[in-house]
Structures are given as structure tokens and as C-alpha cells.
Amino acid sequence: MAWFRKEKKPRxxxxxxxxxxxxxxxxxxxxGHTDLREKFVRNLNVCPNCGFHRRIRASEYAAILLDEGxxxxxxxDIRSTDPLGFPEYPARLKKATxxxxxxDAILTFTGKLGGMPVCLAVMDFAFMGGSMGSVVGEKIAxxxxxxxxxxxxxxxxxxxxxxxxxxxxxxxxxxAKAAAILxxxxxxxxPYVSIxxxxxxxxxxxxxxxxxxxxxxxxxxxxxxAGPRVIKxxxxxxxxxxxxxxxxxxxxxxxxSVVPRSELKQTVxxxxxHMSGKEASAGWTTT
Amino acid sequence: xxxxxQLEFEKPIAELERQIDEIKKTAGDSQxxxxxxxxxxxxxxxxxxxxxxxxxxPFQRVQVAxxxxxxxxxxxxxxxxxxxxxxxGDRAFRDDAAIIGGWARLDDDxxxxxxHQRGRDTKEQLKRNFGMPHPEGxxxxxxxxxxxxxxxxxxxxxxxxxxxxxxxGAEERGQSEAIARxxxxxxxxxxxxxxxxxxxxxxxxxLALGVADRVLMMENAxxxxxxxxxxxxxxxxxxxSPEMREKAATALRITAPELLELKVIDEVVxxxxxxxxxxxxxxxxxxxxxxxxHLEELRKMRPEKLVxxxxxxxxxxxAWTE
Ligand SMILES: [Zn+2]
Numbered sequence: 001m002a003w004f005r006k007e008k009k010p011r012x013x014x015x016x017x018x019x020x021x022x023x024x025x026x027x028x029x030x031x032g033h034t035d036l037r038e039k040f041v042r043n044l045n046v047c048p049n050c051g052f053h054r055r056i057r058a059s060e061y062a063a064i065l066l067d068e069g070x071x072x073x074x075x076x077d078i079r080s081t082d083p084l085g086f087p088e089y090p091a092r093l094k095k096a097t098x099x100x101x102x103x104d105a106i107l108t109f110t111g112k113l114g115g116m117p118v119c120l121a122v123m124d125f126a127f128m129g130g131s132m133g134s135v136v137g138e139k140i141a142x143x144x145x146x147x148x149x150x151x152x153x154x155x156x157x158x159x160x161x162x163x164x165x166x167x168x169x170x171x172x173x174x175x176a177k178a179a180a181i182l183x184x185x186x187x188x189x190x191p192y193v194s195i196x197x198x199x200x201x202x203x204x205x206x207x208x209x210x211x212x213x214x215x216x217x218x219x220x221x222x223x224x225x226a227g228p229r230v231i232k233x234x235x236x237x238x239x240x241x242x243x244x245x246x247x248x249x250x251x252x253x254x255x256x257s258v259v260p261r262s263e264l265k266q267t268v269x270x271x272x273x274h275m276s277g278k279e280a281s282a283g284w285t286t287t
Numbered sequence: 288x289x290x291x292x293q294l295e296f297e298k299p300i301a302e303l304e305r306q307i308d309e310i311k312k313t314a315g316d317s318q319x320x321x322x323x324x325x326x327x328x329x330x331x332x333x334x335x336x337x338x339x340x341x342x343x344x345p346f347q348r349v350q351v352a353x354x355x356x357x358x359x360x361x362x363x364x365x366x367x368x369x370x371x372x373x374x375x376g377d378r379a380f381r382d383d384a385a386i387i388g389g390w391a392r393l394d395d396d397x398x399x400x401x402x403h404q405r406g407r408d409t410k411e412q413l414k415r416n417f418g419m420p421h422p423e424g425x426x427x428x429x430x431x432x433x434x435x436x437x438x439x440x441x442x443x444x445x446x447x448x449x450x451x452x453x454x455x456g457a458e459e460r461g462q463s464e465a466i467a468r469x470x471x472x473x474x475x476x477x478x479x480x481x482x483x484x485x486x487x488x489x490x491x492x493x494l495a496l497g498v499a500d501r502v503l504m505m506e507n508a509x510x511x512x513x514x515x516x517x518x519x520x521x522x523x524x525x526x527x528s529p530e531m532r533e534k535a536a537t538a539l540r541i542t543a544p545e546l547l548e549l550k551v552i553d554e555v556v557x558x559x560x561x562x563x564x565x566x567x568x569x570x571x572x573x574x575x576x577x578x579x580x581h582l583e584e585l586r587k588m589r590p591e592k593l594v595x596x597x598x599x600x601x602x603x604x605x606a607w608t609e
Contacts, residue, residue: 075609083549083606084540087522134605141602163490163512165521168539169551172490172512173604176498179470180598187475203512206451206466206491225462225491226453234453244458254461 028052044261053218053261055198058107058122061157065120065265066111074108075142080135082166089166092128100126104135105160108143110152114269114281119147122157123204130160132204133167137174140208144181153191153272158209161227162202175207182211191275193268196223196246196255214271215255216264217246223255294350296339300561303332336561343507345536346529349515351507352487353449355412356564358571360387360402360445363485366571367578368393368400374434376427380460383424385416385448386496388431393443394579399435401428401496402445405486419452422465425495429469432476441479441582444496449514450489466495473498474598479585481578483556484508484543485563500597501581502551504543505574506558510551511541551604554581 026037033049040047044064045054062071082089105127109120121143123130140156147154163171185192194212196205198221206225209215217223224231224244232239242248249255259267269281307325314321343351351357364371368391376382388401403420406412428444435442451462473480482499488510504510513521518535520526540546543555556577563570585593 078607078609081606081608084538086538087534134607137605138607165513165518165539167512167606168549169510169512169541169546170549170605172494173551173601175467175491175494176470176474176601177604179467179498180474180601183471183475184598203491205463206495207470208467210461210464210467211471223463224458225451225466226458230453231455231458235455239455243455252459252461254464 029054046261051219051260053198053220055125055159057126058103058124058157061122062107062109062111062120064261065113065155065268066109066118067113067115071109071111071120073103074110074146075139076103078104078135078138080104080133080167083134083170084166084168086166086168092166096128100124100128103127104139105130105132105164106136106139108139110146113155113265113272116269116272116276116278117150117152118155118272119143119150119152120155120157123159125159125161125199128164130158130204131162131164131171132160132174132207133164133171134174136164137171137177140174140178141181144178144185147190147192148185148188151188151190153193153276154185155193155195155268156208156212157195157197158200158204159197160200160202160204162204172203175203178208179211182208186213191272193271195259195264195268197221199223199227201225201227210254213275214257216257216259216267217249217255218264219246219258219260221246223249294347294354296343296347300332300335300339303328303335307332333560336565340507340560340562344533345509345539345542346515346533348507348542349487349509349532349536351562351564352509354562354564355405355407357486358563358567359407360400360404360447360485362567363402363445363571363574364391364400366568367575368398371400374427374431377423377430379426380423383416383421383427384414385418385420385452386424386428388428390440393575393582397438397440398582399431399440399442400445401431401442402485403448403492403496405447416452418448419450420448420492420495421452421454421457422460422462425465425469428496429472432472432480436476436478439478441481441585442476442499443578443582444480444482444499446482446484446488446493446496446510447486448489448492449487451492451495466491469495470498474601475594477590477594479582479588479593480597481581481585483574483578484510484552485574487511489514498597498601500585500593500600501553503554503556503574503577503581504546504552505556505563505570506543507562508543509536509541510543510546511539513539515539515541 028047030052031050196217200223246258371391373389387404403418405418406415480499481501482497483503515535516526519531525531546552559566559569
């Protein structure tokens with residue numbers, strides 16, 4: 001493809017730089033560093049200056065972890081209903097669907113990671129705060145079942161504020177449902193890697209998120225059962241600096257490792273190869 | 288019995304109780320005439336209790352479920368079991384008094400009983416942290432469940448908590464992991480498990496004792512993913528007003544009959560007239576009979592079948608379309 005390289009526009013002279021549309025620029029929420037959006041994207045939405053991990057969508061995680069052209073989304077048609085007749089829930093679902101796209105707060109895939117077939121579930125915080133209702137639980141249960149049948153390792157990426165209040169106790173029960181499928185997975189010795197991203201709190205944190213054979217967390221992610229605001233309210237004082245971050249959890253022995261987004265694929269591959277008796281991978285390409 | 292814990296809608300009942308007490312006190316030695324005088328009043332009291340309790344709203348049920356005069360885990364243990372010996376601690380950090388447990392006998396057979404424990408007075412409430420466990424509480428519970436499994440003994444749990452404790456230490460010691468671990472281990476425990484929501488079943492802190500072959504609920508107990516106050520605060524920015532709390536309690540479908548319909552629970556255990564707090568002994572007898580019946584069924588199943596069916600039960604829960 002070298003032949004058209006010459007056609008590329010020459011670099012813009014300095015004084016013309018302001019003509020780049022303003023929405024092409026983005027600012028880091030943590031350090032204020034401003035850069036071209038393209039540069040953020042190329043860096044997997046990690047700030048090139050301070051390493052802050054911005055929140056990304058489920059499909060973007062799938063693209064990061066799965067080998068190009070291998071990913072296939074599963075259970076596309078399953079949708080939330082309103083089992084309790086909860087005030088405004090159908091309207092909220094509609095809004096979430098148009099804002100975040102189809103598929104509820106989780107997408108599930110099969111695909112290959114470094115040539116190894118895997119089952120991957122990724123939560124999507126953009127859909128009602130990644131809240132776990134019946135659909136999230138059911139999609140995890142079905143993907144877990146598929147992982148058992150095919151003996152594919154399971155990977156789940158969490159991003160959630162907790163259980164979905166609008167489905168009441170049925171949401172709470174999804175925690176038990178996920179645990180039930182994972183205990184079966186474990187019985188068949190199918191490896192499971194859990195990846196925690198910002199934020200992983202409430203019911204999701206107290207279920208499949210904490211049940212990985214390996215538990216990884218992205219740098220700076222807030223992870224805990226009770227949200228920081230609730231704790232502050234309960235104890236009536238400010239929380240210590242860095243409380244409930246991925247690094248805090250590592251220090252307290254709750255996660256195995258804090259892994260930057262750029263190294264996720266390689267790390268998960270390495271773990272899965274150890275746990276499924278496969279040889280070490282020779283040459284890793286990380287994106 | 289009238290005190291700060293008096294529920295608004297129970298005031299007519301309390302008033303009648305007071306009148307009866309008064310007559311008894313002033314009567315002195317003339318027992319016979321007293322009996323005659325209070326008999327119609329007692330009948331009236333009975334009717335009133337039935338009347339009030341037949342028409343409880345969901346939020347009134349929450350108030351009943353939280354009532355400190357209700358029987359707690361320790362009361363059920365005392366009234367429905369014999370030969371109890373309490374076991375303490377998680378063998379790692381400390382003993383969490385918000386959960387109690389130990390060996391006991393139900394009609395001569397050994398069982399493992401584990402439950403949240405609240406307190407009646409301030410001192411006890413502080414000791415028990417209002418029945419809100421720390422991670423070590425769930426870990427103690429799991430230790431006792433594994434102990435029961437080792438000796439092929441069924442596990443009976445009692446759920447009575449507003450939820451997990453939202454504090455620094457609880458998070459530092461892996462509250463999420465402790466709850467998750469219980470869900471996971473309970474879904475593969477090789478002995479029968481029967482869980483009963485006896486008061487308020489609040490969120491993950493409740494579910495950590497709730498993955499069972501049979502899930503029962505006392506008639507006036509509630510079981511919820513979030514407190515009604517929490518729900519009202521999120522949806523309507525108002526956790527205090529009775530109207531909003533009632534609205535939340537109604538929307539969340541937290542009462543025993545509603546949860547039976549949603550298949551989250553298997554049976555509603557009847558309470559005596561006027562609620563379990565009106566008559567602890569009758570409440571305990573009622574629960575004992577239902578637990579016994581389920582236990583008899585479960586004891587007949589081989590462990591593999593038990594575990595398979597328990598998993599299926601939870602894997603089926605939820606509602607969706609496709
Ligand atoms: Zn930055």
C-alpha cells in the first residue's frame with residue numbers, strides 16, 4: 001500500500017493548526033492534558049500524559065482483546081422486560097437503548113485471543129450505568145454454558161454500578177445465578193479471568209467479578225461493594241486518598257494484578273495458557 | 288410493651304393491650320371477675336390484630352420486618368431448636384457478632400444454624416452492628432457451612448439484615464469477595480440448605496446466606512435489592528417522606544406473596560395474628576413445621592441431585608424476552 005503514500009497532504013504549517021475542528025481535540029479528565037482525539041484513540045483511550053484510563057465501550061474492549069476478524073457476538077436478541085411494572089422503567093430502557101445501542105448492559109462474544117478460542121463478556125457502563133438485571137445475568141449464564149460445552153476459557157470484563165433497581169429482587173438473584181454457572185465452570189476446570197474496570201461496585205463486585213481464577217484490574221479503577229458516597233455517609237468522614245482503587249485492592253490482597261489496558265491482551269493470554277496447559281506464546285502482538 | 292418502637296398503625300392494638308393490663312393490675316385478688324371483664328376485650332384485641340395485619344401496606348410490612356420486638360435468629364434458635372452450641376469466628380480476623388451460628392438439634396437431628404443477629408437495646412445493637420455484617424461474618428458463616436458439609440449435616444440460615452456494612456474496614460477486607468465466595472460455595476454445597484427471611488432481607492448482605500434449596504419467608508418479612516429509603520433517594524431524591532417510602536416499597540415488590548409469585552421464594556410461613564412479635568412461640572412453631580417438611584424432602588435427595596437442582600433453581604430466575 002505504499003504507492004499512495006505520496007498522495008498524503010503535506011503537514012499543515014504551524015499557523016494553520018487552529019483550522020482543525022475543535023471537536024477533534026480532547027482533554028484528559030484527570031490531568032487536563034489536551035491532545036488530538038485520534039491520539040487518545042490510538043493510545044486505547046489512555047491519557048498519553050498521565051496514564052489515566054478513560055472509560056471505553058464494550059465493543060472497544062472486544063476489539064482490544066480479540067484477534068482481528070475472529071469476534072462473533074452471541075445472544076443478540078435477548079432484551080429486558082419490565083417484570084415488576086416499575087415506574088418509568090420501560091421509558092428508561094428505551095432511552096438507554098437509543099443512547100447506548102442494543103444489547104443491554106453487557107455484550108457477549110466468542111472469538112480468538114492470541115489464536116486461542118475464548119468466550120468473552122464485556123459490560124457496558126453506557127447502558128444504565130452497567131446495571132445488572134435479568135438480561136445481564138442470563139447472558140453470563142448462557143456464555144458460561146457455552147464455555148463449558150466448548151471448553152473455551154471465559155473472560156468477563158466488569159463495569160457496573162451494581163444491581164438494576166428497576167428489576168427488584170430479580171436483579172439481586174442474578175448474583176446467585178452467575179455464581180451458580182461459575183461453580184459449574186470451575187468443576188469442569190475451565191479457566192475464568194475476571195477484569196475489573198472503572199467502576200466495579202455493588203452487586204456485580206460481589207458476584208462474578210470477584211470469582212475469577214485470576215482477577216485483574218485496570219489502573220485507577222474504583223472497585224468495591226459499597227460506593228464511596230454511601231461509605232462517606234455511613235461513617236461521616238472523608239475517605240482516605242486512593243481508597244477503593246485498583247492499587248488499593250492490590251495492596252489489600254484482593255486482586256492479582258493491576259494491568260494497563262495496553263497489556264491486557266498479553267496478560268490474559270499468558271494466564272489462560274498457564275491454566276489450560278498450553279505452551280507459552282512465542283510472539284505476542286499486543287494490539 | 289408500648290415504647291419508642293411502637294408502630295403508628297399498631298397504636299389501637301397497644302391501647303387495648305394497655306386497658307387489659309390496667310384491669311388485671313387493679314383487680315388484685317378477685318381473679319374470677321377479672322377474667323370475666325377482660326374476656327370480651329381480649330376477643331376484641333384478637334379481631335383488631337387480625338384486621339390491622341390483613342391490610343398492611345408494603346411499607347408497613349417493612350416497619351414490621353424491622354421491628355426490634357420481632358423474634359431474631361437467637362429467639363428462633365431458642366424456641367424451635369434444642370442443644371445449641373454457638374461457634375465463633377472466621378479463624379482469620381475476628382468474630383463478627385452480626386452473624387451467629389452453631390450446632391443445634393431440630394427434633395433430635397443435628398443441624399447447622401446460621402443467621403444475622405440484631406439487637407433489642409442500644410448496647411446489643413452496637414455489639415451486633417445492627418445485624419449488618421463485615422466480611423468476617425460471611426466468612427464465619429461459610430466456615431460453618433463447610434463444617435456442616437463435612438459431617439453431612441443440613442444447613443439452616445436465617446436472614447435478618449438491612450444489608451452489608453458500608454465501612455472502611457469492610458471494604459479493606461474484601462466485602463465483595465466474601466459475599467461472592469458465599470454465593471459460589473453455597474451453589475455447590477453437598478448438603479441441604481434451607482434459608483428463611485425472618486425480618487428484613489437487604490441486598491447482598493442477605494443473599495450471602497440465601498443461596499438455598501428452599502427459600503422461605505415469614506409472612507411479614509421483606510426481601511429487597513435495595514432499601515426502600517435508598518430507592519426513594521435515587522429515584523425521587525427523597526428518602527424521608529412516608530409517601531415516597533411507600534411508593535418505593537410498592538414498586539420494588541418486596542413482600543412475601545409478591546416474591547412467591549416471582550418464584551424468588553418457595554413458601555410463605557404464616558405468622559400469628561398481629562405478627563411474629565405478638566407471639567414468638569407460635570411464630571417459631573410455625574417456622575419449625577415448615578422447615579421440617581422441606582428438610583424431610585431434601586434429605587431424600589443425593590448430594591449430586593441436590594446441587595444440580597439448587598443451581599437450576601437460580602439459573603432459571605429472571606425475566607427477559609427474545
Ligand atoms: Zn491525563
